[in-house]
Amino acid sequence: MLSKDLKRIEDLQVRKNVSLLPLTSFRIGGPAHLFLVPWTLKALEQTVSYLSNRSISYKVLGQGSNLLINDKGVKLVMTLTALNRIHSLQHGRTAHGHPFKTVSVEAGCRLKSLLSWSIRNSLSGLENFSGIPASVGGAISMNAGTNKCSMAEAIDAVQFTGPDGSCWFRRDQLQFDYRSFRLPDKTLISAAEIQFGKSSPDQISRRVRKVMYKRRTTQPIGEPSAGCIFRNPQGDSAGKLIDQCGLKGLRIGDAEVSKKHANFIVNRGKASAIQVMNLLKIIRERVKKETAVELVPEVSVWGMET
Ligand SMILES: Cc1cc2nc3c(=O)[nH]c(=O)nc-3n(C[C@H](O)[C@H](O)[C@H](O)COP(=O)(O)OP(=O)(O)OC[C@H]3O[C@@H](n4cnc5c(N)ncnc54)[C@H](O)[C@@H]3O)c2cc1C
CATH class of the missing domain: 3.30.465.10 (Uridine Diphospho-n-acetylenolpyruvylglucosamine Reductase; domain 3)
Known part of the structure; x- marks a missing residue:
């Protein structure tokens, strides 16, 4: 019903079951059950209006560089990549x-x-x-x-x-x-x-x-990640605190605290969102215990509680 209605909007591409994994820099995440690509501002406006007026929630995907997406995926995703002039x-x-x-x-x-x-x-x-x-x-x-x-x-x-x-x-x-x-x-x-x-x-x-x-000399560029995983606490560096706790290289499955930059978690192959979440939890607990600093995730998490 929803997809049928949305397909009536001119210049809106509606796709089903689109894998989000290759659309994120982390290479993690399940599919979008519905994936919307507006090709004009008018199509975007009509889509947002249609969804908002029916209180249907949706996620907005940019370049996918700051995202950790649930392995089961998410219901409705819209990307603005075709609006790029x-x-x-x-x-x-x-x-x-x-x-x-x-x-x-x-x-x-x-x-x-x-x-x-x-x-x-x-x-x-x-x-x-x-x-x-x-x-x-x-x-x-x-x-x-x-x-x-x-x-x-x-x-x-x-x-x-x-x-x-x-x-x-x-x-x-x-x-x-x-x-x-x-x-x-x-x-x-x-x-x-x-x-x-x-x-x-x-x-x-x-x-x-x-x-x-x-960047190339200080960050694990080229390895799948979502950039800095925690915000820097005021006047401090999350990477420095994680490093001080000896957590570089800590690994759960294929999710690993980068050996090059401790505030990056890298996907060494087939890391799942759950593995990354578990690693986040351990890092936060250890840093809290050893430095009394509460780290706050910078990465946007879809479909899971941080
Ligand atoms: C190797 C690497 C290095 C990085 N270095 C840095 C760095 O130096 N500094 C830094 O700040 N970040 C860095 N990042 C993180 C990332 O690049 C930034 O957070 C970036 O702004 C994310 O943009 P995006 O288009 O990929 O957004 P996405 O990851 O797709 O989305 C991020 C959030 O923005 C929302 N969003 C996206 N588009 C829109 C829109 N049009 N309207 C409303 N909401 C929207 C999404 O819903 C989501 O909540 C790095 C990431 C990687 C992988």
């Missing part, structure tokens, strides 16, 4: 006389694609985000960043889509926090505006290479 809006000068360009980007666009586009167009501003695997929507929703940057500083405006359609909120109306963002009720992120500065492609590429070098 980028266009320049306007250019001008800041109060200090520096040239800038404002760019509008749909939420399904990958940060990596946006960064490549900005290099080709001599636009700087996203270099410190190099190597963060994310869609624009996912990056905003997690307020992704490093100790040098966060989406909160990069974003000028966000477009939300909810039961009553889409509307833009300016920067001062948005509520970012450390690795979190307050979404207005029953909405998702459908687009954003970002202000870029001007720089030469060579200079931007050099900065990107520097950031990527640091």
Whole structure:
């Protein structure tokens, strides 16, 4: 019935039993019983309106880089990957006389694609985000960043889509926090505006290479993971605390605390969500016992209690 109704929405692709495992960087998770791909903003608006008006809950999938999905899967997933256009809006000068360009980007666009586009167009501003695997929507929703940057500083405006359609909120109306963002009720992120500065492609590429070098030498890039698994406690580092407790290399099944970076859990083959959850529990207990710090997961967990 639900899938029949949804199939009536023009430009909405409705698929059944789609495996989510290859759509996550962790390579873990069961299927989505229904998987929705809107190809236009109108299709997205109609779908969100249909689901919200019937109080049908659904999950939004970005690039799947910060997710731990239940092995049994989830009922209803929508992805915005087909909404990925980028266009320049306007250019001008800041109060200090520096040239800038404002760019509008749909939420399904990958940060990596946006960064490549900005290099080709001599636009700087996203270099410190190099190597963060994310869609624009996912990056905003997690307020992704490093100790040098966060989406909160990069974003000028966000477009939300909810039961009553889409509307833009300016920067001062948005509520970012450390690795979190307050979404207005029953909405998702459908687009954003970002202000870029001007720089030469060579200079931007050099900065990107520097950031990527640091990542490659400190993180288990290339091994399936969901990035940092715990938030950093204020003024401290979750990785350092886990390392101090001697937990690097601790393994349950194929889920292992990375030997390279203790705040990463890597999937060494066929790790299950349960194995990762059990590992999280042990890490939290040990760190609490030995340092009195309560670690809070950064990874978004679907279909299980943390
Ligand atoms: C190797 C590696 C390195 C990483 N390094 C970093 C890092 O340096 N800094 C950092 O902050 N993170 C890092 N991460 C984690 C991850 O890249 C970020 O959290 C990223 O923002 C997730 O974006 P995503 O599109 O993959 O979102 P997903 O993982 O798909 O989703 C994450 C959450 O965002 C929600 N969401 C996604 N799209 C939307 C939308 N359009 N509207 C509303 N909600 C949405 C989802 O429902 C989910 O709750 C890393 C991950 C990996 C695997």
